Amino acid sequence: MIINITHATEIFTDFLKKGSYRITPERFEVLEYAFKQTQHFSADELFLSMKNDGSNISRATVYNTLELLVACGLLSKHNFMGKEARYEKSLGVSEHDHLICLNCGKIIEFDNNEILKLQEKICEEYGFIPVNHSFNIYGYCKNPDKCKTNRENGNENNTR
């Protein structure tokens, strides 16, 4: 499903009304910024980019609103190995999984039909209805700096 900001705004307004949350312009400002991001972002990164653009939003509002956006299904939230949570749009993007570099933090997205098929098969086996899934591979990317050294040593004692 392709979703644009107008549609997202409708979904969010609806959600806020139903949950008796206050409908404030700040919340929609966060939504707009979140939808502009093309990468996985943390709450702090979003907050800083809004600040840089002259917004006077509070950090707490950014954090709360992101949680609401996750709750209504517009964003998804990842906790990659104890790192700061990262968000991304969950509607209008294809289902994908992640490779996460332990050294530089790079996140590579991939999309594999076999995984989807396997997921369906497993759920069927257990009579389970899938809502969401997460599949993350941690390791070292091919970045020529430290990531590559770690790869060659084949080690896990990342000293960072």
Ligand SMILES: [Zn+2]
């Ligand atoms: Zn890397």
Ligand SMILES: [Zn+2]
């Ligand atoms: Zn992603």
